[in-house]
Amino acid sequence: MSHILKNKVLDDFILWSNLKNGDERSFSLLFEKYYRDLINYGNSLCPFAEKVQDCIQDVFADIWIYRSSLQDNVIVKAYLLSSVRKRIARLHERDYVFKKTTSTDVLEFLFDFSIENALVEDEVTAERVLYLNKLLNDLPGRQKEALYLRYHQGLSVEQIAELLDVNYQSANNLLHRGLLSLRKEWKGSIPLLILIYSGVL
Incomplete structure (x- = not known):
């Protein structure tokens, strides 16, 4: 810590x-x-x-x-x-x-992910950022909420599990599946995990 x-x-x-x-x-x-x-x-x-x-x-x-x-x-x-x-x-x-x-x-998770404009340096990058936002926002609600709690709010997997009233493995699966879907579809030049772990997403 x-x-x-x-x-x-x-x-x-x-x-x-x-x-x-x-x-x-x-x-x-x-x-x-x-x-x-x-x-x-x-x-x-x-x-x-x-x-x-x-x-x-x-x-x-x-x-x-x-x-x-x-x-x-x-x-x-x-x-x-x-x-x-x-x-x-x-x-x-x-x-x-x-x-x-x-x-x-x-409860339906209504949050829309968006990347700060400061990261958008040119038109091509802007298009890729919009696509990444779309990928994030198209995730199933529970996966999106788990990612939000992990990377926006900084909660641990244990805390996410308790908050969502699921066991540890289920919470971990939500995070894993969400990230797996993003890695599979994301083709942009901005490293996905860097954006996520920096708290931008």
Whole structure:
């Protein structure tokens, strides 16, 4: 684990511990730290921005209300993303978008991958980038969501498995199949894995 990542985990651990002890400042810092990530992920699962914001507010309200009973050792970012996903699934159920189900696997992943314009140096490259975006966005929803969680949000395979409510092997298969499909179809000169691991995708 890198020094930066260790510090990030340590910071989250301290903030989470302080929050559990009723420290409002730590609660606010965690909200500010992860709000944008939660908004982006929530918007990928629900097309109604106001409802996504409400779900995130509800998640943090519950965290504060039930802070004394929260687990001590959690990966805060993974916990928050999972909580938002479950809240949106319940919202769908309540609004009768999906009838008689509480499973989070009914959620459609709506996120569109795109590569930053800064990488596009000429018309040919631009065309290849558009094609790569298309390949990514044509992947099955679960594969696309797994790639998003792995490379956009930096979650481990174990955390992705827990968030998607599948076993480790299933989560690993989603990532493997997604990358395999991309490698099979991608013909561009931009190294695919470099783009993915740089966080551009």
